[in-house]
Amino acid sequence: MGQVLESRGGGDAPAAVHGDPLPRRAGRWLVRVFGPVDDVRSAVETGAAVQRPIVTGRRIAVHGPRDGVDGGAMAALLSLAFAHYRQDRVLALDVDPGTAPLARRFGVRARRSLADVADGNPPDSFDAVEPLLCAVRERLWLLPGTPGDDGNGLDARAYRGALLPLSRFFGVTVVRSGSGLPAKLRDSVAAGAHAHVVVAEETRDGVVGVGRTLDRLIAAGDDSSPSRTVVVLVAGEAGSDPTFDLAGALDLLRGDGIGVFRLGRDRHLSATSVIDPRRLARATHTTVTRVAAEVLRRSL
Numbered sequence: 001m002g003q004v005l006e007s008r009g010g011g012d013a014p015a016a017v018h019g020d021p022l023p024r025r026a027g028r029w030l031v032r033v034f035g036p037v038d039d040v041r042s043a044v045e046t047g048a049a050v051q052r053p054i055v056t057g058r059r060i061a062v063h064g065p066r067d068g069v070d071g072g073a074m075a076a077l078l079s080l081a082f083a084h085y086r087q088d089r090v091l092a093l094d095v096d097p098g099t100a101p102l103a104r105r106f107g108v109r110a111r112r113s114l115a116d117v118a119d120g121n122p123p124d125s126f127d128a129v130e131p132l133l134c135a136v137r138e139r140l141w142l143l144p145g146t147p148g149d150d151g152n153g154l155d156a157r158a159y160r161g162a163l164l165p166l167s168r169f170f171g172v173t174v175v176r177s178g179s180g181l182p183a184k185l186r187d188s189v190a191a192g193a194h195a196h197v198v199v200a201e202e203t204r205d206g207v208v209g210v211g212r213t214l215d216r217l218i219a220a221g222d223d224s225s226p227s228r229t230v231v232v233l234v235a236g237e238a239g240s241d242p243t244f245d246l247a248g249a250l251d252l253l254r255g256d257g258i259g260v261f262r263l264g265r266d267r268h269l270s271a272t273s274v275i276d277p278r279r280l281a282r283a284t285h286t287t288v289t290r291v292a293a294e295v296l297r298r299s300l
Contacts, residue, residue, distance in 0.1 A: 017271040017279065043286070049293035050085040058299040059163070059173045061193035063213050064200070071199045074232060074263075074291075075176040076105035076275055077284070078197065081292040083140035084277070088171030089126070092136070093163075095145035095154065095189060096178035102142055103134070107274035110134040113147045114166070118158035122165035129166060141170075156184040163192055172296070187220050195228045195299035197291065202233040202262065203241055207249045214258075230259040230295045232287075259294045263287050 062078065064071025072094070079092040079102075093114060094102040103110050112132040123129035133141040143166075145154045167173040177189045190196070198213050200206035210231055217225035231253055253260050266281045277285075 017268050043289075046286075046289050046293050047085050050081060050289060050296060051087075052296065052300075054171060054296075054300065057167050057170050057173060058194045058296060059167055059175060059192055060195050060197060060295055060299060061175045061177050061189050062197045062199065063177045063190075064179065064198075071178060072102055072105055072176055073269055073275070074197065074199045074288075075174050076102050077280075077288045078292050078295075079136075079140055079174045080275065080277055081288050082172045082174070082296075083137060085289075085292075086139070086171055088139070089169060090140045091133075091167065091170040091173045092140065092142045093145070093173055093175045094142070095159065095185065096176055096181050101144065102176055103144065104273050105275050106136045106142055108134050108136055108142060110142055110144050111147075113144045113154070114162050115146050115154045115158060117143075117166055118154070118162035122161075123169075126169040129169060154185065155182070156188040159185055159188050160192065187216075190217055190220060190222070190225075195295045196225065196230070197295055198229060198231045200231065200233060201236050202246065203236055204244045204249075206233060206236075207253070210253070214256075226257045228298045230261065230291055230298065232261050232263055232291060235262065235264045259298065261287055261291050261294075 060078070062071050062075040064074075075092060075094070079090055083090040092102050092106070095114065111134070116132055117123070117129065130141075133143055136142050145159070163173075175189055175193065177186060179186075181189070196217065198210050200210045214226060214229065217229075233250075250260050264281070264283050264287075266284045268276065268279045268281065269284070
């Protein structure tokens with residue numbers, strides 16, 4: 001598997017697959033016991049940044065400009081991070097069924113959808129909307145955009161009408177978007193977001209895809225989108241494009257005011273569909289928490 005966020009499809013590999021091999025996990029234990037205080041302090045500060053208080057709920061859109069990277073994994077990881085650190089509710093909203101929906105990453109099955117919320121009266125309390133939601137774990141709920149995998153039943157108008165009444169009951173709403181959405185619905189997702197996470201391969205084509213996504217956001221009238229965007233470049237096969245100037249591409253993105261993170265390969269994410277946070281690689285934990293802190297800061 002080339003990418004950390006790529007999904008195999010089909011059944012899961014054995015649950016014992018860890019993101020880090022055994023020697024690295026053992027080394028991590030030694031670092032935790034004897035490691036420098038600054039490393040601990042940095043982790044605590046990052047966690048505190050994810051916990052920062054917010055006055056109104058934040059909506060964060062996760063975009064995947066290409067099908068080669070499973071943006072659903074990043075949306076799931078961010079949702080799990082917010083639910084772990086924060087004390088308010090978190091909603092993972094999957095408006096792009098695609099091939100790796102959030103339900104499969106969470107290992108749950110949702111029975112209702114955002115289309116159901118749009119068809120009824122706007123909810124006036126969380127108790128009214130909770131029966132429509134799928135509980136994932138403490139403080140985290142899932143809601144697909146539509147009841148099926150074909151995406152029928154949700155358009156831009158229904159999305160706008162249901163999103164605002166629903167998201168006000170949550171501290172953070174993570175919305176999984178994607179290149180396969182109808183243009184109007186995709187633009188509505190972008191317009192309704194306070195901040196954006198763009199996930200792409202760490203390749204020439206991946207960076208070009210990021211540029212196209214940003215151009216689309218700006219063309220829709222959102223000139224501030226670069227300052228509210230975090231890009232996550234996912235490691236691919238080593239040496240796949242030796243002529244690609246990765247350092248130059250990173251400098252170019254950062255020069256536009258965009259936050260940029262690199263996410264390495266993770267055996268657990270590559271080998272399984274259902275994410276078990278306890279088995280993720282240490283580097284994955286660290287990067288996802290930093291992305292969560294940064295995108296929340298930019299959303300404010």
